[in-house]
Amino acid sequence: MSEVSLEDIASLAKRRGFIYQGSEVYGGLSGTWDYGPLGVALKRNIMQLWWKMFVDDLDDMYGVDAAILMNQKVWKASGHVDTFTDPLVECSNCHNRFRADKIDTSKCPTCGKTDTFGKPHQFNLMFNTHVGASWGSFEAPDGKHLAGDIKSIDNKTRQAEVMVPIKEGDTFDSVTVYEKNARTYLRPETAQGIFTNYKNILDSFYPDLPFGIAQQGKAFRNEISPRDFVFRSREFEQMEIEYFIDPAKWEEAFEMWRQRVHEWFKALGLPEDKLHELEVEQDDLAHYSKRTIDFEFDYPHGKDEILGLAYRTDFDLTNIQAASAKSMEYRPKDGSKAFVPHVIEPSFGVERALMAVLVSAYTVDEINGEKRNVLKLPKHLAPIKCAVSPLLKNKPELVVKAKEVYTMLKKEYGAVMWDDNGNIGKRYRRQDEIGTPFCVTIDFQTLEDNTVTIRDRDTAKQTRLGVEALKNVLDR
Numbered sequence: 001m002s003e004v005s006l007e008d009i010a011s012l013a014k015r016r017g018f019i020y021q022g023s024e025v026y027g028g029l030s031g032t033w034d035y036g037p038l039g040v041a042l043k044r045n046i047m048q049l050w051w052k053m054f055v056d057d058l059d060d061m062y063g064v065d066a067a068i069l070m071n072q073k074v075w076k077a078s079g080h081v082d083t084f085t086d087p088l089v090e091c092s093n094c095h096n097r098f099r100a101d102k103i104d105t106s107k108c109p110t111c112g113k114t115d116t117f118g119k120p121h122q123f124n125l126m127f128n129t130h131v132g133a134s135w136g137s138f139e140a141p142d143g144k145h146l147a148g149d150i151k152s153i154d155n156k157t158r159q160a161e162v163m164v165p166i167k168e169g170d171t172f173d174s175v176t177v178y179e180k181n182a183r184t185y186l187r188p189e190t191a192q193g194i195f196t197n198y199k200n201i202l203d204s205f206y207p208d209l210p211f212g213i214a215q216q217g218k219a220f221r222n223e224i225s226p227r228d229f230v231f232r233s234r235e236f237e238q239m240e241i242e243y244f245i246d247p248a249k250w251e252e253a254f255e256m257w258r259q260r261v262h263e264w265f266k267a268l269g270l271p272e273d274k275l276h277e278l279e280v281e282q283d284d285l286a287h288y289s290k291r292t293i294d295f296e297f298d299y300p301h302g303k304d305e306i307l308g309l310a311y312r313t314d315f316d317l318t319n320i321q322a323a324s325a326k327s328m329e330y331r332p333k334d335g336s337k338a339f340v341p342h343v344i345e346p347s348f349g350v351e352r353a354l355m356a357v358l359v360s361a362y363t364v365d366e367i368n369g370e371k372r373n374v375l376k377l378p379k380h381l382a383p384i385k386c387a388v389s390p391l392l393k394n395k396p397e398l399v400v401k402a403k404e405v406y407t408m409l410k411k412e413y414g415a416v417m418w419d420d421n422g423n424i425g426k427r428y429r430r431q432d433e434i435g436t437p438f439c440v441t442i443d444f445q446t447l448e449d450n451t452v453t454i455r456d457r458d459t460a461k462q463t464r465l466g467v468e469a470l471k472n473v474l475d476r
């Protein structure tokens, strides 16, 4: 278990402008989070690092950015409509709802009563929505509303028979009618946007096997109990790869991606002793998977999944082939027999990576007998690369010179912060807490010899050097 608490991380994230509760001003919306200026910078740095490592730096990878809304047939063929469910139980005493596989169902975690849970109900995690205008709606004075699918429609009389999900005894006061075909879902994973573009990539780029397609983007799951800060959210971001292979070579491709996952952890600065591989038991494997490793991290709430690596066989492509009646076969360039490739799927979650980065970087130490909070982020992930300050903000000559240095560095690095709030000690503490690797201060000596002090976040050591040498330190 980690020494940092979830509260430490969440409170720093809110106080310093990394992450806020979604819709907070209206009391929040459970499972949603808004990223502030520093959070979005950190998140983008993580996502860009991933794109560089797994797309730009490799010569067999293709990036895509598919639509979030997809034809409903995608989710039928993939099995999500029928099986993307979690077991839901409700306590008959306090009526709180839980994921049955995440609690001890003999005792309610909220009210403490025993034997209050019945049989689990399979709850589908996909968010439903409808594409296009509705046929019409039947309003009720008190605004109660229920949506349904059209079962049949008489085009002469414009009368429709509507299917609405009600139980005996339910009452409702209004109905909105949609065409059944208009139903779709917010995507619960980015992977299907990759599979549906596999054929496009084959036709546009004629890649040799093995090759991979990568995608980053939002995914939505109506989690039964979103919790543990951003760890389990209802709207989150994934970074997924489908690596298409000859099935005879799946073991070596799996091993290659296992190694690459470890390189990723290293690049994020995660300590090795907090990372674990959980080889999913044969009996627990998803029906399409021949091997899965859940990579786990020691989060403040316990050891939990940070990402997954799965051998998904040809499950998705053969399903698409059957449902679309379009061939998903790959034709080897040597003229040998065409076949449907298999896939290795590394599936990364952005929020879980970001949380592990924050947990690993969060440090409380002592500098010159004074306690400080410092985020020892890897320099390439830090939201702010460098802060620039005049020693005193009421000395115009210092401010003018400091602005000149600031403008020069900002042009070069972008993520440079001007900081003249409070005294210099307070500025250092603030920059330490948001993980800024360097603070540059312009003082009276600068005006004489064009040298500045640069302070290192981790050692708190200050070095004097010429303005022209700053880049050497910042680029290190």
Ligand code: ATP
Residues within 6 Å of the ligand: 221, 223, 230, 231, 232, 233, 234, 236, 237, 238, 305, 306, 307, 308, 347, 348, 349, 350, 351, 352
């Ligand atoms: P869990 O068992 O924790 O619900 P999962 O096995 O369903 O996760 P996958 O479907 O394998 O997760 O999704 C791949 C990755 O997407 C996960 O390893 C995780 O990093 C991320 N992820 C999945 N669900 C969420 C969520 N609700 N919030 C944040 N990240 C998520």
